[in-house]
Amino acid sequence: MVALFVRLRLTLMANSFKRSVWQLIGFIVAVLYAVWIVGAAIFGTVTGVDADPRITADVVTIVGAVLVLAWWVIPLFAFGVDATLDPQRFVTYGVPRRTLLAGLAAAGLTSVPGFSMVVLVLGMALAWVGEPLTLLAALVGGVLAVALCVVGSRAITTALGPLLESRRYREVLTIAAFVPIVLVGPAVAWGAARLEESGADFDAVPALLDQVASVVAWTPLGAPWGLAGAVHDGVWPLVLVRLLIAGVTLGLLWWLWDVSLARSLVTPPTSGAGKGRSKGLGWFDRMPATPAGAVAARALTYWFRDPRYAASIAVLPLLPVILLVAGGGTASEILLILAPLTAWILGYSVSADIAYDSSAFALHVSTGVSGRDDRTGRALAVGPPAVAVVAIFAAFSLGFMGRWDLAPVVLGVSLGALGVSLGVSSVTSARLLYPVPKPGDSPFKQPQGAAMATIVSQLVGSLATVVLSLPFVALAIAALITSSALLGWLTLLVGVVEGVVMLLLGIRWGARIFDRRGPELLQQVMSYA
Amino acid sequence: MSAHLPPEGPARPNPFAPPQPGAATPPAAPYPHPGTVPQAAAPQQPPDPSAAFSIRGLWKRFGDKAAVAGVDLDVPSGSFYGIVGPNGAGKTTMLSMATGLLRPDFGTVSVHGGDFWSDPVAGKRSLGVLPDGVRLFDRLTGEQLITYAGLLRGMDRAVVAERTADLLRALDLAADAKTFVVDYSAGMTKKVALASALIHAPRILVLDEPFEAVDPVSAANIRDILGEYVRSGGTVVVSSHVMDLVQRMCDHVAIIAAGRILAAGTVDEVRAGQSLEDRFVALVGGRQSAEGLSWLRSS
Structure with a gap:
């Protein structure tokens, strides 16, 4: 059944290419771009681990956390709910919800960003090939991170979908979703201040990175990415905690997705306008x-x-x-x-x-x-x-x-x-x-x-x-x-x-x-x- | 506007009306390959200036598929003209090209003798159009939508207001005048779209599937309105799947399939003694034997 969803996704993609050459060109550009970015990131990680595993692990944690955040937040603004496989379209087929979830998750991976993420975490894990235990941790962390991205973005868009259609909640939500963006300014200012404190010295950068990374790795965004670093350092309690944070978050997101999907399947989308009536001709009388x-x-x-x-x-x-x-x-x-x-x-x-x-x-x-x-x-x-x-x-x-x-x-x-x-x-x-x-x-x-x-x-x-x-x-x-x-x-x-x-x-x-x-x-x- | 034409047939000969079954023009000749260009050398009657619509050599291709493949059709002024055909026959495509919604690849459309596509704005003034398969501005109320259509036509505010009220009443929409069209049922949506097409009292009405999803009482009301309109000299072109309705309501009919006119003329000429439905099936073909889906039987 999961394979069926993936095949459906691929068929839809192929059909969109047949409809327009531009879609194919856009796809190729996206793939080339992804290859370039992913390649650069893997190369950076591999050489970085060689040179200084500590700093590399910190950078991976921070960048990885930003990636997960991007997966969660960007769809709300830029791309919205991926309409290719709208769960509403499967309502009449009576697909068991568990199957539907698994299928949609797999289909979510079947996209340029999804596939890039998989290649990225695999490539980055390979950087630790010298340390089998760390390699294993990096792989587990990578899989968790990818799952967090896909499930998280689906859960958030599905859960907020009904709210996004009503104007009152949308405004509240826009503000809420802006919080992380607004926080970027103070975060940069804080970083700059710390850098200044330590004498604007480039030697201070690793210490600063370490500070940021150790905070980020406690959040669900950074925890899976911090696994490899913790194993590398041999801090086993930390490994366990990070694993726990990532795992529990994933479980919560899956539950959220499950619940909101169940609700959206029995609540067909409304126009959002409601059963309204208007007085008179409105603007037609005034213009x-x-x-x-x-x-x-x-x-x-x-x-x-x-x-x-x-x-x-x-x-x-x-x-x-x-x-x-x-x-x-x-x-x-x-x-x-x-x-x-x-x-x-x-x-x-x-x-x-x-x-x-x-x-x-x-x-x-x-x-x-x-x-x-x-x-x-x-x-x-x-x-x-x-x-x-x-x-x-x-x-x-x-x-x-x-x-x-x-x-x-x-x-x-x-x-x-x-x-x-x-x-x-x-x-x-x-x-x-x-x-x-x-x-x-x-x-x-x-x-x-x-x-x-x-x-x-x-x-x-x-x-x-x-x-x-x-x-x-x-x-x-x-x-x-x-x-x-x-x-x-x-x-x-x-x-x-x-x-x-x-x-x-x-x-x-x-x-x-x-x-x-x-x-x-x-x-x-x-x-x- | 000339007097209503008698149902026995138009006074002037219609070269495209098959006098006998089997003599219908296109089936006699093999269909050209859909990709071929129509031959300009084919003898073509000049457009009939007295007709409401006079269509000559109309073609439209989408990719490899010719949706309309060389249609010639005369819609006499003052006629109630039915266009029937199976799904995908090209009815909507043909009507879209006749009303300015779609530019033809080849061919001409004359409206009351004037070439439509060389001056679409002039042609559109005498047309009232109910397109099929398009949305309406459904965040407006029914009343606002009809008003909008009238004002877009450049009509006076007072006249628009008066006619909007009349139309809402005639189409049983008065109670829902201030409800948003998005909350209308499918039938009500059809009716409000019809009202938007009628507001400027056009000389010709082109209605694509006007009775789809409309309840029987409203359909009867609409038929009365259209009948009255034709009696006063207007021309109505309707497309429909319902043969029985066309046979009772229209005085002329054209059967279209695979983008070509298979038969056209007065209803009596086309059906040639049979019921329109039997004649249609005989011309279009495609009936399956009832053996088909044996697994669908519930016992």
Whole structure:
């Protein structure tokens, strides 16, 4: 049965290659990348063990812990629940849950990251080939670590899946999941402080590593990776404790996965909207009764009702906190980028608008709405609210720093960034579509095989935004360096003018693409469904 | 808009209507290989400018498979035209190309004499479309969705509001006007999509599977609405699997299979004395003997 799941996974992978050459190219790139990273890591471990087993064991523990953490946390943000083998699809087959779990775990290993992990731990264990007992410990630890990665990521996404679909919990969760990321800043600061204490001497590095590693190895993240080191040192009680920590964690995660899977199998996914009713026509009454106004009203309604839109800006309320922490809790200059960053994120949030419509976009095609109306409406839904949010954030950061004199600079860059990114999004959402979560799905459930198109589209979009933002960003930097009020006001002028011009040009270009490729766009989004 | 055509047949000769069983155009000739390009040399009738739809040499390929392989079809203005065919016959593909949702590889579509694909915006103005297998903007309420369709068409707010209320009432959706479409049943979803297609009072209605999942009472109401619409001079094209329904409701019918028209004309011409269902099975073939799945018998 487990073999069946693995075979299903491989068949699905092969079929996705048949559907699109790009998926195959993306896969090959991923494999080459993995070979390179894994090869480098194994080589580093082998030579390291040769040179200084103590330091190598510490580094392996720290890096390994980060790897496990990445397996657990990244899927929540970047990739979501792996949709290839959604347990929901097996509901009607009556597969025993134990079998289903084992099958899904095995299938989770059948991926580039999963396979890389296996090769990595095997290769790293080989480094201890001179010490049979340590080799054995490294192998056991490696297997435990891989199991922790796979089972942990599945358990966390499955357990949180239902929560991710409801807006209230999602916000709480986003904050919770940000904690480790936010902690990176203080951790680095702490490390730097320790280094400074010991006289900024490179000799202090091993001692510091040892300190960090000995802490990390007590956590479930680092425990399996610390096994080999403990055996090497011959500290047998420590070996036992680390084995216990890793084993108990694995058991707990397996139990969590089992329970949450059992619950999700009998609770079909809901739309998250609930049995709601709305009063009146909402935004349709408030926006002008034109095609563009209707598109804007529809988009605004979706901003409030479709969790996928809310998820794309979920990070915004946290941004001030993150920047404050990154700045060490003081009014550092880093707060200056708060408003521009917000503007960029907001402008970028419509870059996948047509893909978000999914096949409902057919209504736009069959009614023959013009590209100008479509593009204008979508930009109109974001533009004015975004200006308000950016203004509030700018006021917050300037007030917090007590640097109201920088207002023209911050506003100029922010409004410029908003206009440029909205303009770029108006083009990319019509030209560079990529698969997004389907309406009603969890916003964190990325469609399978979407990585390549997503990366290309986002890369092109961000590059264009950066290049087009250069004029006012350069002016802003000059204004900050020279503290020239004149340059500050010039930044505001250039930012606003360029933002408006870029927005209009983007809408115009996007409209032309839309008018020319309407039916093709529809076929493209329908192929994602 | 011209008067409703009598069910005995169109006044002008339809070259594609088979007068006799067996004389249907495509089966007489062997199917070309799906990969071949249609021969431009084949004698082709010019599009009929008086027809609501006049389709000539329409082709669409997906990979190696020709979904629509050289379709010629005239839908007379004021007719109630049924398109029937087995699953995967190319009905949806053909209707998508006729309504601007899918660009044809070859061939022309004229709508009331104007070439559709050279000016899709003009063509779309006279079309009301109910596509099959697409989502709706289901985070809107039923009322909002119909309003949205009207406003996208550039209609006046007051007119949209009035017609939305009328449509909701006529389609038994008034009680659920303020419920989100995502919470609608399949039949209600069909009905609200139909309302979105009707709001701008188009000259031609193209409805892909409009009765799927719709309850019998609502289906009867929809049939009444469509019948009234045709009597007032509108043209309706519906695709369906239900032969009986098409035979009772439509005055014209085309049978499509494997991307080709096997027979087209008035219902009486096409069924040639048989029931439409028997005629359909005879033309399309593919009936299996009942021996098939012996292991499925429960005793």
